[in-house]
Amino acid sequence: MTGEPVSHSPIKLGILGNLSKPKFKSVLPDVVKQLERHHVDYVLESEAGERIGLASERLLPANEIPNVADLILSFGGDGTLLRTARIIGDRGVPILGVNVGPGLGYLTEMLVSEFSANLERILAGDYEIKERMQLIATRQSHHDGITALNDIIIRPQQVARVHKLEVLIDDAPLTTYHADGMIIATPTGSTAYSLSASGPILEPTLQALILLPICPHTLTMRPLVISNRRSIEILASSESYLIADGEIAAALPENSVVKVERAAFTTKTINLTGRDFYDTLRTKLNWGSARPFSGDNV
Incomplete structure (x- = not known):
């Protein structure tokens, strides 16, 4: 920003x-x-x-x-x-x-x-204009991107089930999460849902993203802060929802792949x-x- x-x-x-x-x-x-x-x-x-x-x-x-x-x-x-x-x-x-x-x-x-x-x-x-990073999420076989200022969230459609999420960073395997979902947040979104899920607060000028599993089923799965130059791919094994800034943006079938990265444009806010x-x-x-x-x- x-x-x-x-x-x-x-x-x-x-x-x-x-x-x-x-x-x-x-x-x-x-x-x-x-x-x-x-x-x-x-x-x-x-x-x-x-x-x-x-x-x-x-x-x-x-x-x-x-x-x-x-x-x-x-x-x-x-x-x-x-x-x-x-x-x-x-x-x-x-x-x-x-x-x-x-x-x-x-x-x-x-x-x-x-x-x-x-x-x-x-x-x-x-006044001053401050620029805030946007995210864009792209689904496999879909050309249209879904944007968010705060966060992109992948959550299972059946909330009582454990969600298996395979994550890659820049096409390299990171790990497989077993959790209630996944939050990818911008610095602006670090004080929203991510904060409620015990994520870190980021200064808005940081060129970074938060990768935060929701209630992971192992204590070793802590939030990660990564460069916003990275792309994140998530393979969701079960039927899921893609949620952008608190709104359900898409229903995902089993084994869907979602790519999340920094958008090419920003949101401008007045200070x-x-x-x-x-x-x-x-x-x-x-x-x-x-x-x-x-x-x-x-």
Whole structure:
């Protein structure tokens, strides 16, 4: 992940959000009014815009917004930001994550209550763009890749069964795991499911991947941190699911081979508050604090 100073104002803003969050639906009309008061050109996801009666020329299907927007505002939480990254894909549009609660919003840049006070800075381009590694998973005999910002997970369809997973690194055999599944995580994803499974936390600038068996059936199978220049091949002996950023992306038949590697493109996120990685660990995860963790500590 790199920091890149920005000095230009975006021409057009895109708005994506999580309509299942009541707070997003309640703040959206005010957000739109603020943009119009500042004479900002913007487009909004069709379903959200229809809810508040916006004119049709302001509305686009979510997948078309990155074609016309210079910056996308993602209103929701981490799940919404991951969805936004998936929609953008390789089109390189930066994301500003705005947490509408009630969840932690670890990846988001600000609370929705802070949006109004920061709008002038957003429009002035007074922020940095940070680039985050993406993963791409390719199935045998499939040409389309499945991408993820946090992690790719292989899990058995029958959860009560032990999963046999043969792993190769750059075509060289590593080992055979007997476990409940496998996580391949980026540095961004190291504070997500991987952390809950006792994986290490990686600084986002590291050019590395985490290979983490889920509940391995032997104590010698510890997580590995490997270079992101490596490719990982996994042969799953039983019927499995390929899960990308928490969403089931594909059902895999027996003896499927999945190749996971760094994608050729990155996800660009906006750093507006100046909070660095270690600030976020302390303030959002209570890292090093004696206080009990709470999702309200944002």
